[in-house]
Amino acid sequence: MPKQRLLIKGGRVVNDDQSVEADVYVEEGVVQEVGPNLNPKPPSGLTVLDATNKLVIPGGIDTHTHLQFPFMGTTTKDDFYTGTKVKEEMKSLVQDKGVNSFKMFMAYKDLYMLSDEELYAALSYCKELGTIAQVHAENGELISQNAKKLLAMGITGPEGHALSHSEDVEAEATHRAIAIANTVNCPLFVVHVMSKSSARMITNARNEGKVVYGEPIAAGLGTDGTNYWNEDWAHAAAHVMSPPLSSDPSTPDFLMNLLANDDLSVVGTDNCTFDTCQKALGKDDFTKIPNGLNGVEDRMSVVWEKGVYSGKMDENRFVAVTSTNAAKIFNLYPKKGRIAVGSDADIVIWDPEATRTISAKTHHQANNFNVFEGMVCHGVPVATISRGKVVYHDGVFNVTAGQGKYVSRPPFPPYVYERVKQREEVCQPIPVKREPYAGVVSATPSAPR
Numbered sequence: 001m002p003k004q005r006l007l008i009k010g011g012r013v014v015n016d017d018q019s020v021e022a023d024v025y026v027e028e029g030v031v032q033e034v035g036p037n038l039n040p041k042p043p044s045g046l047t048v049l050d051a052t053n054k055l056v057i058p059g060g061i062d063t064h065t066h067l068q069f070p071f072m073g074t075t076t077k078d079d080f081y082t083g084t085k086v087k088e089e090m091k092s093l094v095q096d097k098g099v100n101s102f103k104m105f106m107a108y109k110d111l112y113m114l115s116d117e118e119l120y121a122a123l124s125y126c127k128e129l130g131t132i133a134q135v136h137a138e139n140g141e142l143i144s145q146n147a148k149k150l151l152a153m154g155i156t157g158p159e160g161h162a163l164s165h166s167e168d169v170e171a172e173a174t175h176r177a178i179a180i181a182n183t184v185n186c187p188l189f190v191v192h193v194m195s196k197s198s199a200r201m202i203t204n205a206r207n208e209g210k211v212v213y214g215e216p217i218a219a220g221l222g223t224d225g226t227n228y229w230n231e232d233w234a235h236a237a238a239h240v241m242s243p244p245l246s247s248d249p250s251t252p253d254f255l256m257n258l259l260a261n262d263d264l265s266v267v268g269t270d271n272c273t274f275d276t277c278q279k280a281l282g283k284d285d286f287t288k289i290p291n292g293l294n295g296v297e298d299r300m301s302v303v304w305e306k307g308v309y310s311g312k313m314d315e316n317r318f319v320a321v322t323s324t325n326a327a328k329i330f331n332l333y334p335k336k337g338r339i340a341v342g343s344d345a346d347i348v349i350w351d352p353e354a355t356r357t358i359s360a361k362t363h364h365q366a367n368n369f370n371v372f373e374g375m376v377c378h379g380v381p382v383a384t385i386s387r388g389k390v391v392y393h394d395g396v397f398n399v400t401a402g403q404g405k406y407v408s409r410p411p412f413p414p415y416v417y418e419r420v421k422q423r424e425e426v427c428q429p430i431p432v433k434r435e436p437y438a439g440v441v442s443a444t445p446s447a448p449r
């Protein structure tokens with residue numbers, strides 16, 4: 001078999017810490033050289049992609065998706081799912097299967113919700129195994145009480161979902177998760193940060209030196225919860241997810257500012273798609289609407305448009321929040337999340353000037369609705385390269401099902417655990433040295449008669 005060889009010519013290579021005008025030469029899926037005017041020999045058998053006036057960026061890493069996910073009485077439209085398991089299986093998943101993160105739920109009462117005692121035990125064990133504890137932070141008990149009250153008042157539509165999942169519900173659980181994680185010195189990754197209050201909790205915790213990461217999602221940065229009051233039931237229901245999109249329209253901008261400042265760390269999508277017929281399982285009761293929406297296809301464009309094109313972040317921060325930080329937190333760096341010699345050739349050629357309009361009519365996802373419908377985005381992928389293979393170029397896909405490769409992730413990512421280790425060494429409580437108490441001790445009270 002001839003070697004698979006690829007040259008990306010004339011682009012601007014953007015990593016999280018610098019940008020350089022350079023060509024990128026790839027052999028057998030791995031970057032071999034990054035530099036000006038590369039001329040690899042022999043020229044035969046070499047695929048050349050022109051990246052003049054384009055950015056050459058590391059392939060995006062979506063930190064949070066649900067594919068082929070059985071949930072709330074139905075299964076997501078998009079497929080492929082790896083689930084979380086119970087405690088006995090955690091060790092084997094980490095040591096034998098290359099899993100280094102576990103998601104725990106404080107919401108979904110009577111389904112997934114963990115008590116504080118269970119969360120304490122789970123986070124303690126995550127820490128012992130050297131993994132990242134991901135937490136869905138919402139107070140499931142409060143949601144349940146709120147929902148009962150709203151249904152009794154005759155509020156059965158999707159607005160009831162937003163009202164029952166109030167901002168307090170997310171903020172309280174975020175604060176509690178941070179407190180529990182900090183108590184057991186376990187690194188915490190708060191998934192789908194949707195509200196200002198929750199984001200502030202994470203920002204404060206980071207300012208206090210706690211090892212906490214926050215993940216806003218594409219939908220939370222690109223649209224808002226005013227959609228829950230739309231008079232078209234299907235439109236409103238399509239936006240139902242937990243925690244809900246914020247009903248305060250200034251929240252997406254607020255979250256993007258925190259992301260630009262490194263108060264929040266990475267962008268996921270929580271892609272979890274259900275079509276209108278599936279959503280209709282909750283047509284008479286908002287608590288039965290399957291929770292979830294799209295994002296996986298549009299994440300990079302939404303972040304470019306709302307983050308870079310808006311002037312909040314530069315191209316390097318864009319790379320940090322769409323791939324590099326995720327690769328560091330989940331121990332994939334620098335194999336993933338960087339374009340450098342020895343890195344996997346997962347690369348996107350990105351046209352920062354081109355625009356596209358997002359629509360369910362033209363998207364490639366299986367769902368019939370897109371929460372970013374009509375959004376004009378600057379920043380368009382021209383080509384996508386997966387382990388050296390051009391899988392998308394100028395509108396044409398060259399992929400087959402099953403081509404993706406599972407990436408094993410070792411525990412104890414140094415980016416996270418070096419800090420954890422240091423905190424543990426320095427922050428050990430030390431008993432106060434004092435003379436023993438020599439005074440009177442009252443008699444042990446006798447048992448009541």
Ligand SMILES: NC(=O)NCCC(=O)O
Nearest residue numbers: 136241242270272291292
């Ligand atoms: N977020 C959501 O509504 N659906 C997916 C499941 C989850 O992440 O909680």
Ligand SMILES: [Zn+2]
Nearest residue numbers: 136191192242
């Ligand atoms: Zn969740």
Ligand SMILES: [Zn+2]
Nearest residue numbers: 064065066270
């Ligand atoms: Zn999720």
